[in-house]
Amino acid sequence: MKKIVLAAVVFFSVFAGNTKASETQTLATWLWNPWEIVNDESGTITFLDGKNVNKVYLQIDRDIPQTVYQGFIEKASAKGIKIYALDGGPDWVATKGDRNLDQLMNWLKTYQNGSSSLQKFAGVHLDVEPYLYSGWSTNQAAAIKSYQSLLLKAKSSTIALTLPLEADLPFWFDEVSYKNTFGKGILAEWVIANTSSITIMAYRDSAPMIIDLVKNELSLTGKYNKQIVLGVETGQTDEGGGISFFEEGEVFMNQELAEVKSFYSQTPAFGGTAIHHAGSWEIMKP
16 A cells, blocks of 8 residues: 555656646746747747746737737647736836826737737736836935826736736845835835735846845745745846856756745745746756
């Protein structure tokens, strides 16, 4: 009997290891160049499926026909991959910068209404990074307020579309405070409270550093009974050492991420990992 039970356990473990992470945790990636799905749709899906990706933040380019997005999402859906509409930029928090959000949401409304259930986006993922806007250095309080207004407008629009709203967040927003018409507190907590999920840009190349960077956000997220995803970098960067896994390669990255997952395995707020980004991940060394 023990042998039978052991065999069953081994079989289940092997089988579970080959299933997609969607049954447990997110494995996401950013796809910044949507023309890849125009030029090599099959290759893109093969790459994503081969890496067991189950969520893609896909950049919206309104010059690409909607039929291209529909075909790609339908094929990705068949592989168990959810596609989120990705857009954003620092200038979105500038005066009248929310027009960019309006354009995205208008495009998305038309797209969703004209698509089948298998062709629709599963959510919206914003990458705004307001600290890169010039106004952040001259009037940070105003830039923060504009950013909050933008997210609330996005939240309202996505609710109307019955889609979840997600946002990218730098790990240091837990050190940024706000005090304005939206109240007062820590900006990271405010964003967590007003989105369905966030992806922390925990861009470090070792498990201990990643684990330490995100502990506050995971604690804050737990207060709201939500989950966050931890993002890591794979591209070449001039921001100094310790940022990207570009130098170390994919095997080392996977080892470090396994350590992170193990450390946070009993933390309900930990929802998985994200690789930035598909283009650099595809060409990174083993």
